[in-house]
Amino acid sequence: MSRTKTAQSRIAVTHRVPIVEQIKTSVLRQIAQGIYKEGDRLPSIRQLARDLGVNPNTVSKAYSELSQSHVVESVTGKGVFVKQSVISVDPENVPLPREAQVVIEETIERFFNEGYSGESIKHAFIMALDKIIRSRQPMVALVECTPQDTAYLAKELSSKLGLPVTPVLVSDLGATVQPEEFDVFVTTLFHFQAVKEIAGECNMVFPVNIAPAPDLLLTISRLKKESTVLVMATDPDTVDSLRSVVDLCHSGQVVGCLSEDINRIREALRVAKVVIHSASCCDVIKELQPKQPTIEVAFHILDDSVRMIGAEIKKLWPHLEVVS
Known part of the structure; x- marks a missing residue:
C-alpha cells in the first residue's frame, strides 16, 4: 500500500541554489535514507508548492526531471511515486546541485585557459578533495603479510573501530602503496617495527594484539x-x-x-x-x-587494542564517533 508523507520539514529551499535543484536533491536524499521507500507517494505538486511557498510549475519541473531519471514515476490521477530502482541509492552519492557543477566546470575551464593540462587539474582536484576528507576522517590501513589475513583483519578492525580500513600488504607498503596515502597504520607486533620505519614520523602507527578464536x-x-x-x-x-x-x-x-x-x-x-x-x-x-x-x-584483534587505537584517533579527530 502506498503512503504519502509531508516533506515540509525536510526540504530547505534557499536562494543560493536553484529551487528545482533543491527539491530534486532533497527527494533523492530522502529516498536514499529510507524516508521514502518503494511505492511511497510524494507530496502532490500543489501541496509541496504550498508548503514551500513556491510556484507549482517549479515543483512540477523537479518531479519531471526526477521522472526522466527513473527515480520517480508519475501515475495519472494518482500522483508521483518512488520507483524500486533507487531504493539502494547511497546517501553519500546524491548528485551535486547544478549550481555546484557549474562552479566546478567554470573553475576547470579557467585552468585550461591558463595552459594547465587535464591531468594537472585532475590531480589538483583529487588532492584538494583528499585533504578535505582527511580533515573529517582519517585514512586507516591494516598492514599484514598475506592477502587472506590482511583482508580479514582489516574487515574486522573496520567493524570494531567504526571507520573504513584499507588492507595493505607489507610488501606493497613503500612500493605500490605510499605512506602519505594514509594517516593511520595498524599492524601486528611482528611487523610493527618494519611498518614504523617505512611509514615515518608523520604517520600514526599502532601495534595490535591478535588471538585465536x-x-x-x-x-x-x-x-x-x-x-x-x-x-x-x-x-x-x-x-x-x-x-x-x-x-x-x-x-x-x-x-x-x-x-x-x-x-x-x-x-x-x-x-x-x-x-x-x-x-x-x-x-x-x-x-x-x-x-x-x-x-x-581464525585470528581476532583484541578489543583492548581497538579501544587504544580509537582513543588515539579521537584525540586528533574529536568529532568522530569511534570506539574508545
Whole structure:
C-alpha cells in the first residue's frame, strides 16, 4: 500500500541554489535514507508548492526531471511515486546541485585557459578533495603479510573501530602503496617495527594484539591424547602464539613450523596427526599433504587494542564517533 508523507520539514529551499535543484536533491536524499521507500507517494505538486511557498510549475519541473531519471514515476490521477530502482541509492552519492557543477566546470575551464593540462587539474582536484576528507576522517590501513589475513583483519578492525580500513600488504607498503596515502597504520607486533620505519614520523602507527578464536581450545581438547600436532603460520610470533594455545589443553608433542620451511614441514607431516594453521597456510598444506586433517585458525584483534587505537584517533579527530 502506498503512503504519502509531508516533506515540509525536510526540504530547505534557499536562494543560493536553484529551487528545482533543491527539491530534486532533497527527494533523492530522502529516498536514499529510507524516508521514502518503494511505492511511497510524494507530496502532490500543489501541496509541496504550498508548503514551500513556491510556484507549482517549479515543483512540477523537479518531479519531471526526477521522472526522466527513473527515480520517480508519475501515475495519472494518482500522483508521483518512488520507483524500486533507487531504493539502494547511497546517501553519500546524491548528485551535486547544478549550481555546484557549474562552479566546478567554470573553475576547470579557467585552468585550461591558463595552459594547465587535464591531468594537472585532475590531480589538483583529487588532492584538494583528499585533504578535505582527511580533515573529517582519517585514512586507516591494516598492514599484514598475506592477502587472506590482511583482508580479514582489516574487515574486522573496520567493524570494531567504526571507520573504513584499507588492507595493505607489507610488501606493497613503500612500493605500490605510499605512506602519505594514509594517516593511520595498524599492524601486528611482528611487523610493527618494519611498518614504523617505512611509514615515518608523520604517520600514526599502532601495534595490535591478535588471538585465536575462543572455540579453538575446545577443538584442541577433543584431539587424541599424546598425538603429535603440527602448528604452522607465516611468522614466528603467530607460531609461538598457536603453540602456547595448543599446550594449554593438549598433552601430546607440538611441532611449530614457519610456512616457508618446507623441509621441516615435510618431516613433521610424517608423524603429525593433525595440522593447526593460520589461513595463509592453506595452500602449503594442500600441496604437501592434501588429505591431512587440519584445523584452520581464525585470528581476532583484541578489543583492548581497538579501544587504544580509537582513543588515539579521537584525540586528533574529536568529532568522530569511534570506539574508545
